[in-house]
Amino acid sequence: MRVPVSWLREYVDLPAELTARDLAAGLISVGLEVETVDEIGADITGPIVLGRVREIEELTGFKKPIRYCRVDVGAANGTGEPQGIVCGARNFSEGDPVVVALPGATLPGGFAISARTTYGRVSEGMICSATELGLWEDHTGIVVLPEGLGEPGADIHDLLGLREDVLDIAVTPDRGYTLSIRGVAREAAATYGVSFHDPADVPVSGTAEGGYPATVADPAICSRYVLRGVTGFDPDAESPLWMKRRLAQTGVRPISLAVDVTNYVLMELGQPLHAWDRDKLRGPIEVRLAHSGEQLETLDHVKRSLDPDDILITDESGPINIAGVMGGATTEIDPTSTNVIIEAAHFSETHIARASRRHQLSSESSRRFERGVDSELQLAAATRAVNLLAEFGGAGVEEGYTHIDLSVAREPITIDERLPARVSGVDYPAGTTVRRLREVGCAVEEAGQTLWVTPPSWRPDITDPNDLAEEVIRLEGYGEIPSIPPRAPAGRGLTSGQRIRRAVGRGLAGAGFIETLSYPFVGEGHFDGLRLGPDDERRRAVRLTNPLNDDEPLLRTTLLPGLLRTLVRNVGRGFNDVALFEIGLVYLPKEGAPEYAPMPPVDRGPTPEERANLEEALPEQPRRVAAVLAGNRELSGWWGKGRQATWADAIEAAREVGRAAGAELRPRPADDSPWHPGRCAALYVVNNSDGGSGAGTLVGHAGELHPRVIGSYGLPARTVAMEVELDVIEAARTTVRAPEISGYPVAAQDVALVVDNSVLAADVEEALRSGAGDLLESVRLFDVYTGEQVGEGRKSLAYNLRFRAGDRTLTAEETTVARDAAVAAAASRTGAVLRG
Incomplete structure (x- = not known):
């Protein structure tokens, strides 16, 4: 949300000496994310004044129409004589007030103005367009000022607001009310303890009878619906300059008066509005959910298939709007519209959010609806809009209006007055909680230490006592919360497993390997790439209900796919000699486990039975160590030739894991995917129970990868790898003792x-x-x-x-x-x- 500071000051009595950066710091202290303070117009300097066109001479003989104008700039040029300026615009006449940049001025982008000869005349300055002044995007011609702004030669900087500080605020989902000047002004008033003047305090004239007929099918999709109309609107009426300027400062492009008014009220109050050409409506309006098979051509001229979850605005012709997202093309305001209906509503947040994503239409309206708008603002916003149409478009406001109120009063929240102090650890003075909650807009009833608090209509995010405590704490200042480091109780240090994992990591790092972390998600394609047989146990994987990537819906049963992808990425970036390892979990489904894990409720802890069901659904999660090597194991240099990594290096990496864990691994020839037959070793850990004389327990494999695996992953030739079970090695390890050093000769x-x-x-x-x-x-x-x-x-x-x-x-x-x-x-x- 972009917030011009001068607009903000209209609704909150900020100290005159308060700078925009100080204001940004204050808003940040209460939890708003002010990302930047943009100093618009700071690069505009020099004489830019109001001028009046006295004479226009049409120049001929050129490829495009050119005019030589004599412009009265008062005493601003030092002579009082009209200024001669060459201009190509055609949208002004003799007698019109315009903006003149005199020689010595600098416009946005460092564009310096000087007297120069062009088209056979000396042009002593420039008559400016809105784009050239950085006011808003407009390529139709120069700015023609309204009468009464001032006399020729008057400085235009303040008259047009060329210089403005704008706060750029990243609005979080829980603070949708700050997507408006009104919401930010209320925050600023609470921050500095000054008065707030609500722009929504609009006198509502007329009666709630005789308005355009409308019905709401279900209060769950729309709790409040307002329609107000105007007649005799002048479609050629221009939006006032100040309105265009403010819209541009907030990031909205001025279009026409009817559209600009709805956007202006949206930015001012945070209530989305929609304007229809009344003469294009066909019969009563109904707010309902879409029917299967319905379609609507939206304002962007795309014909969209509607979903039964979409909230629609309909008339007798069918859908005319996707509520809260985008209007239909058949009822839009056009350059001939004279009778206008303004719609203001409170739609269901979740329906609007889903519709916006479903149709890939994120608009200023949908952004606000999905975060929650003020549920009591609709009549005031619609009234504000029709009053602006009457003031600047010559329209007459209809006496009757439609107001459907299906809202339910919010229940008060019970809170202990001392809860914010207990949560923050700050001893707030008595009465602080009540005072701060009232500044937020809450209605508070006191009964000793117990408070009954009704949140304001513009704060749907406040639902429980902790939300209320957060409001008190943030307004009192997060900086007041003391920083007290927690005192860790005395412990027994690292567990045996933690020590082993650290020893293994240090051992492999010391051997020249680099540790990497991979996502635990894989797809069937990874198993195919490893040439795993159809009956291979590693193909039995846990499937995710909602995977991040549709191509990787499974939890890994081996560490190798992630390591091989990382190896390919490094080689592709020019690192040809790579040695990587990873220590991580794999996920093996239990026999007889349910296909889907149960989903316990989140409003309480799970019962013993629910915990047992969850434990039953969880897969086995053994810890493994894997490593891959490609390129040279020993680099070449002045000391001699290098040596390429071979299957023996993969076996040695596995034996290094055993040594670091305090166990001995012994290799045996094997034939197992994804390794090359004849260059694959099965690794066995020596058991303590048989004194090391038995065959041991199989813990993994090592060797050179199969050429087809190398081809499927795009690996370097002769890539080698190993993977072993760290948990099994840990269980079989011997007691580590310090060696006895003998002083006798060998x-x-x-x-x-x-x-x-x-x-x-x-x-x-x-x-x-x-x-x-x-x-x-x-x-x-x-x-x-x-x-x-x-x-x-x-x-x-x-x-x-x-x-x-x-x-x-x-x-x-x-x-x-x-x-x-x-x-x-x-x-x-x-x-x-x-x-x-």
């Missing part, structure tokens, strides 16, 4: 074992560990060889074994015995042969 032994190609290096390593005993400190595979020396179908695995004791230096015999025991165990379990 004894290292290398062994090379020849095994079949089908034997896994992990199995050989596990056998070596089990056979070497407690003296073994670590095992590291440092070489793999295949070739003629070991035979076809065989491979040589070379391991470095490190032995150390905590209480002594190992002898060569002890080291040899331990090494031989490790080799014997490997031979027994895997068929390994010590390479000669």
Whole structure:
């Protein structure tokens, strides 16, 4: 809402020294969102005066009509002689008062005026149009002023209001009443404790009989309906300059007097109005809901199919308006209309909001109706409009008018006078609550500390005691509320799960991965892109009743789609070497869970039975960790060539998760979507219950993605990924203890074992560990060889074994015995042969 400060001052006695920026700060302090203070006309300088055209000479011989005018500007030019000005406009005559910018003036946009020779004459200034002055958009010609504004040479700045401060307020949905000068003026009066003069205090003449016939089918869609008429309206009458100027300052384009009057009252009072050509109406008016199949051509000349939820204004010919949204083309005011009917109504907010969105028609009227307008303002607004049509359009106001009142009186709200103090923590003086609520416009009855408060008709947002408390608190000032930091009670720190998640995040970040967060919404297309089979459990997903995106109506069952989309976005922006990870929840539907979750009421807490039903409908939500890598894992530079990320890096990322969580992950060959067959590993966590000797529990997969998956997502070639169950890893983790540091030397032994190609290096390593005993400190595979020396179908695995004791230096015999025991165990379990 754009609010000219001079217009605001007409209705509230603001201090003369109060600047527009100070006023904006005051309104912000009571909860209004003043976004900017626009200083309109601040760039207009120099002599801009009232002039009177004395002579007009028509110049010939040019491609367009040109006039040389002698304009009386009084003593403003220093000589008192008429000023010679060349002008191309045709909408003025000799004797007309006009606006003249003399040499030395500057118009909006930095347009400097000077004397110059044009069309063979010296033009000493410019006769100005409304557009050139920044008043409003008008390309029909120059501004012809009304008589009586002043004598030639009078400064025009104040006469036309060229300089104006305008507040631009972002109106929140709960404060629809501030979509008007009246509403903002009331807020300003309460803010500064000054008098407010209500522009809606309009004497209503006439009688509520004999008006244009109308009926309302249902009070639920329209609680008040007013029609007032005028006759003998002059369709050629011009809107006064001050009205055009104010409309333009509020962001409304002046059109014609009849339209401008309805828009002016809308901006002034906040009540939407509609004007009809009375001679185009056919019989009585009825306010009703639309019937199936009805259509209406609206003012924008679009034929619209109407919905049974639309509120319509109809006559005997059918629909003539979509109520509160847009009028119909058949009854609009045209340049020949002389008899006018003004409509003012109070329509249902929810119906108007739905109709506006349904037909994609957001208008100044619908914005106000959907936020709630004053339910008692309609007769005053319609009267104000017909009085303006009579004053400036020569119309006669009809004595009779239509006023249908189906409204219900609002029930008072009971509130404890001390509630605002309890809510804010401020000890307000006695009587503050009553005083502030009356400033808001409430009717207050007192009975000790108990108050019965009836909110005003323009505040439909006030419905309970907390709303009333908010009004008191904001008018007293949010700045008065003390800032007292809450004192956190002593706690036990982070939970075990929180510590593990932070350790995992730090571990992956330390390994060069960047954490990302993805939306948990996916569609069937993502599952297709991952090449999940029709029976894959990951296709069983929870469906959202009201998804944000129709293409993603499901909750994710894997973290990979979000990570892969993020990877593609980064690569598309030139980041070719990417390593990303995410720690998040997936959502797995329970067996036998209902298709739709129950919706408990919001006016109370759920009952135990309702809570149980909700818990039953909620999906399982295990926590997982996933990572993706593309491009180089090791960058190239002066130190040497880079190294592309491979399936081994994905496995190592998963093992880093295990190490950070205090568990050990062991890879096994696997074939699972969306990974490449032969380059996919299943990851198992070692269980504590079997001492680490068993197969363990499957927690995820890692490896290179399948080429078709890479193609469907548009990923870089050879992209690798991993995903593991963090909750399962946490449950299987071992107790983390500080390592015992031995001061005795290490004894290292290398062994090379020849095994079949089908034997896994992990199995050989596990056998070596089990056979070497407690003296073994670590095992590291440092070489793999295949070739003629070991035979076809065989491979040589070379391991470095490190032995150390905590209480002594190992002898060569002890080291040899331990090494031989490790080799014997490997031979027994895997068929390994010590390479000669």
